[in-house]
Every structure is written in structure tokens, then in C-alpha cells.
Amino acid sequence: MALFVPCENCGSRPVEEFVYGEIPQVPEQITDPDSRDLDRVYMRTNPTGPAAEAWFHAFGCRRWTYLVRDRTTYEWL
Amino acid sequence: MNEFVERTIRLTWREPKPSYDVVIIGGGGHGLSIAYHLAKRHGITDVAVLERGYIGSGNTGRNTTVIRANYGIPESIRFYQRSLELYQQLEEETGRWMMHSEKGLIWMVHSEAGVRGEKRRALLNTAAGAETVFLTPEEIAELVPQIDLTGGGNGYPVMGASYHPRAATARHDRVVWALAEGAMEAGVSVHQRTTVTGLVMEGDRVAGVETDRGRFSAGVVVSAVGGFASTIAAMAGLRLPIVTHPLQAYVTNHYEQSFPYILGSVEIPFYLSQTARGEMLIGAEYERAPGYSWDTSFDLLASCSAKAVAYLPFLANLRILRQWAGVCDISPDASPIMGFTPVENFLITTGWGTWGFKAIPAGGEQMAELIATWRTPELIAPFSLDRFEKDRIMADAGSAGTH
Numbered sequence: 001m002a003l004f005v006p007c008e009n010c011g012s013r014p015v016e017e018f019v020y021g022e023i024p025q026v027p028e029q030i031t032d033p034d035s036r037d038l039d040r041v042y043m044r045t046n047p048t049g050p051a052a053e054a055w056f057h058a059f060g061c062r063r064w065t066y067l068v069r070d071r072t073t074y075e076w077l
Numbered sequence: 078m079n080e081f082v083e084r085t086i087r088l089t090w091r092e093p094k095p096s097y098d099v100v101i102i103g104g105g106g107h108g109l110s111i112a113y114h115l116a117k118r119h120g121i122t123d124v125a126v127l128e129r130g131y132i133g134s135g136n137t138g139r140n141t142t143v144i145r146a147n148y149g150i151p152e153s154i155r156f157y158q159r160s161l162e163l164y165q166q167l168e169e170e171t172g173r174w175m176m177h178s179e180k181g182l183i184w185m186v187h188s189e190a191g192v193r194g195e196k197r198r199a200l201l202n203t204a205a206g207a208e209t210v211f212l213t214p215e216e217i218a219e220l221v222p223q224i225d226l227t228g229g230g231n232g233y234p235v236m237g238a239s240y241h242p243r244a245a246t247a248r249h250d251r252v253v254w255a256l257a258e259g260a261m262e263a264g265v266s267v268h269q270r271t272t273v274t275g276l277v278m279e280g281d282r283v284a285g286v287e288t289d290r291g292r293f294s295a296g297v298v299v300s301a302v303g304g305f306a307s308t309i310a311a312m313a314g315l316r317l318p319i320v321t322h323p324l325q326a327y328v329t330n331h332y333e334q335s336f337p338y339i340l341g342s343v344e345i346p347f348y349l350s351q352t353a354r355g356e357m358l359i360g361a362e363y364e365r366a367p368g369y370s371w372d373t374s375f376d377l378l379a380s381c382s383a384k385a386v387a388y389l390p391f392l393a394n395l396r397i398l399r400q401w402a403g404v405c406d407i408s409p410d411a412s413p414i415m416g417f418t419p420v421e422n423f424l425i426t427t428g429w430g431t432w433g434f435k436a437i438p439a440g441g442e443q444m445a446e447l448i449a450t451w452r453t454p455e456l457i458a459p460f461s462l463d464r465f466e467k468d469r470i471m472a473d474a475g476s477a478g479t480h
Contacts, residue, residue: 001323001364001366001368001370001372001373001374001402002372002374002375002376003366014376015365015366016376019365020365020366020367022320027316038465038466039316041465042318042409042465043316043317043318044307044316044317044318044319044320045307045311045316046307046317046319046320046321046367047307048305048308048369051367069368071321071367071368071369071370072368072369072370073370074368074370074372
């Protein structure tokens with residue numbers, strides 16, 4: 001899918017210029033420290049709808065942009 | 078050649094019942110293969126396969142059908158070799174021609190490190206039972222006379238390859254239909270256009286599924302979905318180590334010569350093979366940005382064609398006919414996840430990333446054995462979900478990135 005990332009410094013740029021950064025979210029219900037570590041390392045929510053993402057403009061301004069994207073429609077929210 | 082007398086596929090459709098022993102979510106290759114092996118090997122026929130669209134309409138119909146076993150760790154090699162061998166006899170077993178065609182896989186490398194890696198792969202695969210040899214550039218040119226060993230001067234000449242002669246391709250629709258026919262003949266119910274909307278929980282255990290066509294209670298629920306594994310698991314309150322990424326592939330118009338091999342590069346990720354229609358089928362890596370999009374893009378055509386044309390200049394004269402995308406469930410160690418979950422009576426087979434089609438027979442066979450005996454078979458024991466907790470990672474991304 002052709003994706004253009006709205007970089008806050010450079011405007012809309014092709015996804016090839018970016019490095020995708022994951023924002024892990026451990027659910028609050030998991031309280032045991034070992035379980036939280038396990039979840040933090042491996043488990044992912046992997047939603048079909050909106051997800052918070054970090055994008056590093058590696059071939060551009062070299063700054064991180066924090067965005068929310070719909071994982072099915074690829075719309076920036 | 079087609080040595081079977083072709084007759085119309087006989088799919089026996091049955092009316093839904095309120096209760097089944099086993100409900101399998103997902104009517105793709107893996108779901109139908111589990112049902113097929115449950116019915117044929119273990120005599121368990123009170124089984125329902127629920128499919129959101131039509132059978133084989135998901136990622137089973139969107140892959141590039143490469144069957145190979147040249148993986149990088151012994152556990153994977155043994156599992157995929159089993160699958161490769163089952164594919165060789167599946168046509169005879171089901172009485173259905175699947176256009177299974179042994180092609181041989183050539184994996185090129187372009188660096189000293191790559192040469193060491195593929196020499197290692199050849200030795201390890203031979204030791205674990207999957208025939209693989211290392212080829213010099215001259216030997217590659219003998220097999221594939223069209224190749225440009227200099228890579229069109231792109232700075233990455235061909236320095237060798239691992240050759241896996243038993244690699245094959247098959248027709249995905251025919252695999253799906255043959256398994257569905259066999260399972261349905263034996264008494265399995267397949268319900269198309271049935272979307273699972275929730276799981277029926279009784280305390281900590283799963284007791285059935287809710288669908289848009291009503292509730293089915295079940296002794297065992299198996300999630301064999303591709304793409305929406307995390308969504309189904311979340312219905313049982315489970316979090317999976319899966320991130321879903323799209324993957325694209327495309328075909329050209331027909332190439333008038335025979336191209337009898339599957340050719341790919343380990344270090345410059347692309348691969349291609351020739352379909353039965355003579356089209357060149359080309360694929361690449363899954364996309365880095367996670368998502369569930371089936372949209373295609375020009376970027377992929379441009380970057381992937383540039384890589385392929387450098388080594389096979391004849392491709393430049395062909396035209397692109399079709400392009401499509403599927404989604405891949407990628408696990409952190411690029412190995413599948415099969416078997417029991419912390420939720421009682423809820424089994425999963427997922428994490429099939431870009432390597433699901435080749436595993437259809439063995440994945441189904443082993444999961445069926447697990448369901449019938451309620452013990453994890455030795456062959457798939459290393460691929461259980463609790464391996465992450467136990468720090469028994471089956472890391473093999475280097476063998477699984479593209480196809």
C-alpha cells in the first residue's frame with residue numbers, strides 16, 4: 001500500500017523515507033511484574049482499527065513524529 | 078501432467094447444527110486441512126469449519142504457493158520437510174490434481190557472509206533431512222542460462238546459491254477444494270459467509286462461538302484464521318505475539334520460454350517462479366508498516382522489478398498483468414504458533430506469516446493429532462505459544478522473510 005506519512009517538519013512524505021516505531025501498550029489489568037515484562041516484550045494488541053505509532057524520518061529531518069493510523073483504511077486520525 | 082480423470086468437485090453442503098465437537102474458525106488451507114485430517118485419520122467428523130467469505134478466499138488464495146523446507150533451524154526443517162513430503166502424496170491421497178510441480182529452489186547470495194550462510198544452510202538442511210546443496214555461480218548459470226551473474230552491474234554480483242531440488246509449487250484453489258471435498262465427504266460441515274462475532278465463555282474455558290448466523294456450542298474451538306488471529310484471540314481475552322503486515326505480489330504476461338526453477342535472493346529480497354500459464358510470478362518482502370490493507374502500490378512494482386530485472390534481464394520485456402496483496406501474521410521469531418493456549422478448549426494455529434501455504438498439510442495433520450489425542454505431537458511441540466514465556470525462541474527470520 002502506498003503510504004504517505006505526515007511528518008510534522010517535512011510535510012507528507014513517502015513511507016520509504018521512514019522507520020516505523022512501535023508503541024507497546026501493556027494492559028493495566030496485567031499486574032504481575034513478570035507478566036508485564038513478557039507482555040511488554042512479545043505481546044501486541046495488533047488492532048484492525050486505530051493504533052498509536054511513532055515514525056522516524058530517517059531520510060529526512062531525522063525527527064520522530066507521533067501519529068494515530070487506522071490499520072485497515074490507512075487514514076491518519 | 079494431469080494423470081487423474083477430472084470430475085466436478087463434489088462439495089456436500091450441510092445445514093448448520095447448534096452444537097459440534099470441534100469448531101474451526103477459518104476456512105482456508107489450515108482450517109480445512111485440520112478438518113480433513115480429523116475426519117480421515119481420526120474419524121472425528123462432528124466438525125464445523127466457519128468461513129467469513131468463501132473457502133480459500135483469504136490468504137490461502139493470495140500467496141505465491143512456494144513449497145519448500147530449507148529453513149534455518151532443525152525444528153523448522155523437520156516440520157516443513159514433513160509438509161513437503163505430505164504435499165508430494167496429497168494428490169494421490171485425495172484423488173485430486175493440484176498442479177503440484179517440483180521445481181527446485183535457487184536462493185542466490187551476493188556477499189562472502191551470504192556464501193557462508195548458504196553453505197551452512199546446505200549442511201544443516203542435509204543433516205535435518207531436507208536435501209540442499211551449495212551452487213557456485215557457474216553452476217547457477219548452467220541451470221538458469223538467462224541469468225546475469227553481474228546483477229547488471231548493480232554492485233551485488235551472484236556469488237553462489239543454495240539449491241533445494243525438492244521445492245515445488247501447487248495451485249492454491251485446488252489444494253483448498255481437494256481438502257474441502259475430502260473433509261465434507263467424510264461428514265464435516267463447512268459454513269461459508271459465517272462471521273464469528275464472539276466466543277462463548279464459561280468461566281475460563283471456551284464453550285462455543287457466536288456468529289452472525291447464530292450460536293454454535295463446541296467442545297473445542299480452533300482458531301485457524303489468517304490475518305485476524307489477534308482479533309479472535311482477544312475474544313477469549315488473550316494477547317498474541319503477532320503483528321499483521323501486508324504483502325504484495327504480481328504476475329507478468331507470459332514468458333514464451335520455460336523457466337523451471339524458483340529463483341530468489343536471500344540478501345536482496347525478491348523471488349520469482351513461472352506459473353502454469355507461463356506468467357512470471359514475482360514477490361518480495363512484507364511491508365514494514367503493520368496493517369490489514371489489501372491495497373496494492375506502484376512502489377512495490379518499481380522496487381521489486383528493479384531487483385528482479387538486474388539478474389534476469391528478459392523480464393524487462395514483459396508487461397505486468399495483475400497485482401494483489403494479502404496480510405501476514407508475523408510472530409517475533411518468524412516461526413508459527415500452534416497448539417494449546419492458556420484458555421481451556423481454545424487452540425490456535427497462527428503466526429503463518431509468509432510461510433503458511435507450504436505448511437498446510439503438516440499443520441493440519443499435526444493439529445488434528447493434537448485435537449484427537451489431546452497431546453502436543455513432538456513435531457510441533459517447539460512451536461507452542463508458551464515458548465515465549467519459557468524463552469525457547471524459534472528464531473528463523475533469515476529463512477522466512479519473503480515466501
